[in-house]
Amino acid sequence: AQSVTQLGSHVSVSEGALVLLRCNYSSSVPPYLFWYVQYPNQGLQLLLKYTSAATLVKGINGFEAEFKKSETSFHLTKPSAHMSDAAEYFCAVSVYNFNKFYFGSGTKLNVKP
Amino acid sequence: EAGVTQFPSHSVIEKGQTVTLRCDPISGHDNLYWYRRVMGKEIKFLLHFVKESKQDESGMPNNRFLAERTGGTYSTLKVQPAELEDSGVYFCASSQDLLDEQYFGPGTRLTVT
Numbered sequence: 001a002q003s004v005t006q007l008g009s010h011v012s013v014s015e016g017a018l019v020l021l022r023c024n025y026s027s028s029v030p031p032y033l034f035w036y037v038q039y040p041n042q043g044l045q046l047l048l049k050y051t052s053a054a055t056l057v058k059g060i061n062g063f064e065a066e067f068k069k070s071e072t073s074f075h076l077t078k079p080s081a082h083m084s085d086a087a088e089y090f091c092a093v094s095v096y097n098f099n100k101f102y103f104g105s106g107t108k109l110n111v112k113p
Numbered sequence: 114e115a116g117v118t119q120f121p122s123h124s125v126i127e128k129g130q131t132v133t134l135r136c137d138p139i140s141g142h143d144n145l146y147w148y149r150r151v152m153g154k155e156i157k158f159l160l161h162f163v164k165e166s167k168q169d170e171s172g173m174p175n176n177r178f179l180a181e182r183t184g185g186t187y188s189t190l191k192v193q194p195a196e197l198e199d200s201g202v203y204f205c206a207s208s209q210d211l212l213d214e215q216y217f218g219p220g221t222r223l224t225v226t
Contacts, residue, residue: 004155036217043117043217044156044204090156099169099211100146103156 002027002093006104014112019078021107023065023091026072033074034092034101035065044090050074061085086111115139117218119205125224131193134221138187138207145188146208146215147180151201159203162188163211174199195225 007022025031032051036044048059055067065076074091088108092101118137126132138145147159159178160170164185173180177196182188192199202222206215 009153041219043219044206045217046214049214092156099144099161100158100172101148101156101215102158103148105153105155 002031002095002102004091004093004102004104006091006107008107009105010108010110012110012112013081015083016080019076019081019085019109021076021089021109023074023076023104024072025074025091025093027093027095029095032094033065033067034094035059035063035076036090036092038088038090047076081111083111083113085109117205117207117216119218119221121221122219123222125226126195127226128197129194131191132195132223134190134203134223136188136190136205136218138205139216142207142209143185144208144211145182146206147188147190148204148206149201150204151198156204192223197225199223200225
């Protein structure tokens with residue numbers, strides 16, 4: 001079975017500081033991993049995805065994530081937070097044929113001026 | 114190009130009543146998915162349509178939930194009769210092919226009182 005754990009339901013950083021959102025997954029087969037972002041009153045938007053190619057994945061808005069098989073992790077980072085990054089972030093895992101995602105419980109990112 | 118749309122955005126009903134949620138996927142997307150998020154927990158898969166056929170309905174909670182996609186275009190999700198534990202945000206997503214990114218709608222927030 002597949003599952004995702006996001007450590008920290010709320011993360012607060014100062015503008016310009018490093019953003020680190022943690023995601024650990026469990027999968028009995030090679031996973032595909034995703035990060036989605038949800039801004040208020042909007043749908044989930046794909047930030048980036050790992051599909052067994054390069055382990056360091058670059059996404060939109062300056063975000064990137066590194067797949068570490070030994071740690072079963074796929075943490076999301078951004079070197080310098082911007083006020084517009086305030087949103088809720090979801091990590092998800094999928095296997096086989098992408099027909100369903102298993103999501104984490106989400107992390108709300110607050111960016112302080 | 115219009116994104117995935119969902120109607121209504123909010124619905125408040127009493128226990129025992131019926132509610133129907135609607136999802137309009139992106140035009141041309143054969144794959145349509147329903148997910149649900151209950152009270153800040155993880156987003157959970159409900160079911161997957163390929164055109165008008167149910168490909169996977171393993172996530173449907175019970176037989177009070179009925180999903181349809183007549184003609185392979187928009188989809189409806191009916192809850193009858195609604196129970197308190199059905200409250201949550203119902204997301205719809207669509208994709209063109211099975212291995213493509215899923216595009217999410219803004220969700221319908223259902224409150225059962």
